[in-house]
Amino acid sequence: MSKRIAGAATIGLAAVLALSACGSGSDGNGGGDGGDKAAGGPVTLKMVAADYGDGPTAENSGDKFWKSVVDEFQAANPDIKVEVQVINWNDIDKQVATMVQNGQVPDILQTGDYSGFVQDGLLHKVDEVLSPNTQSDLLEKFAEFGKVDGTAYGIPFVSSARALFYNKDLFEKAGIAEPPKTWDELKADAEKLKKAGVSQPFGLPLGQEEAQAESFLWFMGNGGGYKDDSGKWAIDSPQNVETFTFIKGLHDAGLTTPNPGTKDRKTVWEDFAAGKVGMVNGGPMSIPIFESGGLTNYGVTAIPGKSGPMDTTLGVEDWIMAFNKNGHQEQIRKFFDFFYSSSAVQKISDTYKLLPVTKSGIEKLSSDEKLKPFLDALPNATFYPFTDPKWSEVNTAIKQTIGSAVSGDPAKVLGEIQKIAEGS
Amino acid sequence: MQQMPALKRVARKLEPLAWIGPAMVLIAVVVVWPVIEMIRSSFLKISRFGVVQGSNGTGNYAKLFDEADFGGVMIRSVIWVVAVVALTVLISLGLAQLFNQRFPGRRVTRWALIAPWAASVVMTSIMFKWMLDPEVGLINMIRRDLGLIDALGGADADPLGAASTAMPWLIAVAVFVSVPFTTYALLAGLATIPAEVYEAARVDGASRWRTYWSVTLPLLRPALTVAALINVMNVFNNFPIIWVMTHGQPGYSTATSTIFMFILKGSDIGESAAMSVVNFGMVIVLVAIFLKVTNWKTEVPR
Numbered sequence: 001m002s003k004r005i006a007g008a009a010t011i012g013l014a015a016v017l018a019l020s021a022c023g024s025g026s027d028g029n030g031g032g033d034g035g036d037k038a039a040g041g042p043v044t045l046k047m048v049a050a051d052y053g054d055g056p057t058a059e060n061s062g063d064k065f066w067k068s069v070v071d072e073f074q075a076a077n078p079d080i081k082v083e084v085q086v087i088n089w090n091d092i093d094k095q096v097a098t099m100v101q102n103g104q105v106p107d108i109l110q111t112g113d114y115s116g117f118v119q120d121g122l123l124h125k126v127d128e129v130l131s132p133n134t135q136s137d138l139l140e141k142f143a144e145f146g147k148v149d150g151t152a153y154g155i156p157f158v159s160s161a162r163a164l165f166y167n168k169d170l171f172e173k174a175g176i177a178e179p180p181k182t183w184d185e186l187k188a189d190a191e192k193l194k195k196a197g198v199s200q201p202f203g204l205p206l207g208q209e210e211a212q213a214e215s216f217l218w219f220m221g222n223g224g225g226y227k228d229d230s231g232k233w234a235i236d237s238p239q240n241v242e243t244f245t246f247i248k249g250l251h252d253a254g255l256t257t258p259n260p261g262t263k264d265r266k267t268v269w270e271d272f273a274a275g276k277v278g279m280v281n282g283g284p285m286s287i288p289i290f291e292s293g294g295l296t297n298y299g300v301t302a303i304p305g306k307s308g309p310m311d312t313t314l315g316v317e318d319w320i321m322a323f324n325k326n327g328h329q330e331q332i333r334k335f336f337d338f339f340y341s342s343s344a345v346q347k348i349s350d351t352y353k354l355l356p357v358t359k360s361g362i363e364k365l366s367s368d369e370k371l372k373p374f375l376d377a378l379p380n381a382t383f384y385p386f387t388d389p390k391w392s393e394v395n396t397a398i399k400q401t402i403g404s405a406v407s408g409d410p411a412k413v414l415g416e417i418q419k420i421a422e423g424s
Numbered sequence: 425m426q427q428m429p430a431l432k433r434v435a436r437k438l439e440p441l442a443w444i445g446p447a448m449v450l451i452a453v454v455v456v457w458p459v460i461e462m463i464r465s466s467f468l469k470i471s472r473f474g475v476v477q478g479s480n481g482t483g484n485y486a487k488l489f490d491e492a493d494f495g496g497v498m499i500r501s502v503i504w505v506v507a508v509v510a511l512t513v514l515i516s517l518g519l520a521q522l523f524n525q526r527f528p529g530r531r532v533t534r535w536a537l538i539a540p541w542a543a544s545v546v547m548t549s550i551m552f553k554w555m556l557d558p559e560v561g562l563i564n565m566i567r568r569d570l571g572l573i574d575a576l577g578g579a580d581a582d583p584l585g586a587a588s589t590a591m592p593w594l595i596a597v598a599v600f601v602s603v604p605f606t607t608y609a610l611l612a613g614l615a616t617i618p619a620e621v622y623e624a625a626r627v628d629g630a631s632r633w634r635t636y637w638s639v640t641l642p643l644l645r646p647a648l649t650v651a652a653l654i655n656v657m658n659v660f661n662n663f664p665i666i667w668v669m670t671h672g673q674p675g676y677s678t679a680t681s682t683i684f685m686f687i688l689k690g691s692d693i694g695e696s697a698a699m700s701v702v703n704f705g706m707v708i709v710l711v712a713i714f715l716k717v718t719n720w721k722t723e724v725p726r
Contacts, residue, residue, distance in 0.1 A: 094690060101474030101693075120475040199559065199577025208671045258558055258578055259585025261674035267557075276559050276577060392472050393691035400687055404675035407586075413675075416492055423487075 043331050044081040047108040048096060050318070051086045052158075052285070052352040060288070060351050062086035069344045073335060080331045090209070107328050108335065110320040114146065114154035115387050117321065124322040126152035129332045134340045137358045142317055145383060154319040155336065156357035158348055161377040162217055162314045164304065165272065165286065166279040168297045170198055179279070179301045181309045183221070183246060186279075190255035193278040203272055203280030204247070204256040206403030209264035212384065212395055215402050216314050217281050218243050220382060221305035226394070226421075227385050233421035235394070236414035244410035246306075251406045261403020283316075284353035284374045300373050315381025317357070394421045459704070466697035474693060484698040493676040493684070498706070500591075501660065501680040505710060507595050508659045512602040513652050519603065520610035521636075541604035549668035552597050556669075558582035587677035590670050594678060597665050602658070606651045613647025614640070649718050656714055660707055681706065 053060035066084040073082060085106075087095050092111050099105055105122065117123050126135065126146065135143070138156055146154035166179050171189075174196035180186040190201035205214055219225050224239035234240070250256050257263050257277070266289070272280045273293025281303060282290075290298060302309035322332045339345075345361045348354055355374060356362050365371055385391055397420045405413035469480035488494060523534055540548060555563040558581040567573050573580045583589040617640065625635045641648075663682045666672060672679030672687065679687070681703050688696035 094686075097473050097689070097693070116472050120471050120473055122473070122475075199575065207673055254578065258582040259674060262582075262585045262670060271559055274559070396687065396691040400671075400673065401675045403673065404677070407674060 046106040047084045048106040049110040105323045114319045114321045118148045123153045129322040157318045157320040158354040160283045161374045165282045201255045201278040203268040203277040204260040205265035205268040206260040207264045208399040212398045236418040244405045287353045470693040484694040488698045497684045508598040516606035519607045546664045609651035617643045
């Protein structure tokens with residue numbers, strides 16, 4: 001008897017351990033929807049989304065945003081329940097990977113990349129989960145990036161573009177009339193700012209949060225990029241090495257954020273908001289951070305390139321996608337169509353200053369003065385080479401190591417990343 | 425005895441199983457099985473999202489050993505463990521001795537010592553990260569007021585930005601969170617030493633140092649060995665402190681093998697599994713060396 005009890009206890013304990021191990025990333029609310037379906041009751045859609053806000057307790061948290069969307073949706077569709085789990089950007093990739101490894105995929109995922117899941121055959125095609133009406137409202141150029149080998153899998157969710165923000169008060173204090181247009185002007189202005197006592201004349205976040213964006217913007221300013229025109233990886237191209245040599249020069253002269261290879265963009269944006277940074281590359285989504293920090297007297301302009309303002313910028317698209325494993329195609333379609341026609345799209349732009357991906361959404365925003373520079377930049381935007389299967393691995397390497405090119409040897413650091421990109 | 429039916433005899437023989445069986449099952453499920461699974465996945469080709477794409481032979485290991493940062497990461501891990509454990513044990517020996525004395529307020533100070541232990545390690549690490557912020561960090565403000573640095577905001581005020589200054593801080597935080605447990609383990613050890621041996625030492629006219637060296641330390645050895653051993657494993661596998669404070673950056677220059685493994689997980693799960701196996705091997709080797717050095721089996725000479 002005691003053996004049986006002990007045995008049962010053992011199995012129970014093991015199950016608890018196994019469950020808690022699997023659920024470590026999912027707050028333990030995974031599973032369970034299969035039972036609902038068998039019973040013929042309401043279907044529960046499990047959704048995982050990235051947090052565009054300032055964490056779970058903030059007024060603009062993803063939890064609060066999605067709760068308002070889901071409440072509205074559930075009121076209209078009482079037979080579908082939606083459980084949303086919001087995860088911050090630093091952890092979402094790894095947590096989703098853990099879910100996939102454990103066979104606990106969500107029905108809907110909203111994050112920064114979709115292409116990795118396509119190779120593993122995990123996603124619904126867009127045609128299966130989005131009505132033609134909604135599809136035709138998406139900007140063609142954006143929807144195009146959602147395709148792998150001609151078939152659409154990723155649905156554009158939000159987009160953003162980048163520009164140079166500069167602190168007008170600090171510029172005035174340093175006696176600078178105009179924001180810089182070239183690298184030389186940028187350096188000269190940074191020196192003036194330094195003399196005026198600004199501790200970080202140019203904010204340079206090359207830490208793991210978004211080093212890939214900051215580096216890309218600098219590469220573009222010198223006609224470089226992650227790939228060359230023929231589509232081959234060109235991370236250690238002569239232009240890129242020259243670019244980082246220039247950045248290294250800025251850093252060595254004390255004109256940037258100290259130790260940029262360890263600084264996340266959020267920290268640097270907060271420093272800009274606090275008036276400690278003269279200029280910094282940012283996007284519409286940095287506006288709320290600047291304003292909540294009390295900074296309102298800032299200007300926005302095109303990012304300086306080596307010999308003139310850049311005619312392109314970094315465009316970022318985030319995605320929403322549907323997994324095909326749990327067989328909730330119909331319910332997912334209902335939710336997507338509801339979402340794209342609801343006021344939620346407008347709410348994202350208002351709350352997070354992200355740019356819409358639908359024609360109707362952009363039309364509604366065209367009168368917003370603050371977003372105008374970014375809406376104008378979108379048509380010319382350049383995107384990450386994220387449809388390349390090597391991108392995620394390259395991206396990991398960039399995030400971790402590219403910042404050390406500023407303190408070390410640019411050619412060597414970029415060469416190491418190129419080696420990873422070219423590896424099998 | 426010989427008349428005992430065969431069945432009963434077998435049952436008799438199997439009886440111990442009833443007692444150790446559950447424990448064996450538990451160990452098999454929660455210890456052995458994950459280890460086998462880990463070793464197995466280190467030979468598989470796995471997509472970034474965890475879908476197995478077939479065998480990869482020893483490819484994952486070849487790729488891992490070929491990483492430019494692999495050697496540095498492993499050396500750093502060993503330095504990290506040795507430095508943190510050595511400092512922790514030294515400080516804890518002193519603190520345990522202090523807290524073993526009777527003095528007013530001993531209860532309060534003993535409780536206070538628990539604080540860093542009771543607080544979540546992630547929380548402690550975030551606090552230290554904030555206190556070391558180059559623009560607004562409290563520690564940096566104190567350093568400026570003491571005249572140790574000229575101004576906030578520069579590289580001087582950014583100890584976490586470069587490996588040479590970040591590692592000492594990381595080690596300090598790791599020692600800070602390890603000391604309470606170690607001290608309490610040693611306090612428990614001190615409590616088991618009978619008062620008679622000290623009396624005997626006094627009668628023999630031994631000095632304080634001599635008493636500590638020849639009486640206290642040898643009798644403390646069991647507690648000391650256990651405490652240090654648990655620390656070795658804990659510190660080697662420690663993840664949150666470095667992850668929160670530096671992410672192993674700049675580059676991989678503050679990453680230990682656990683951090684390296686976690687970053688690899690984002691790009692190549694098979695390679696990350698290979699790193700886990702290497703990590704696992706390292707812990708076993710470190711523990712073996714430790715047990716050899718401390719001669720844990722030999723009896724304490726009395």
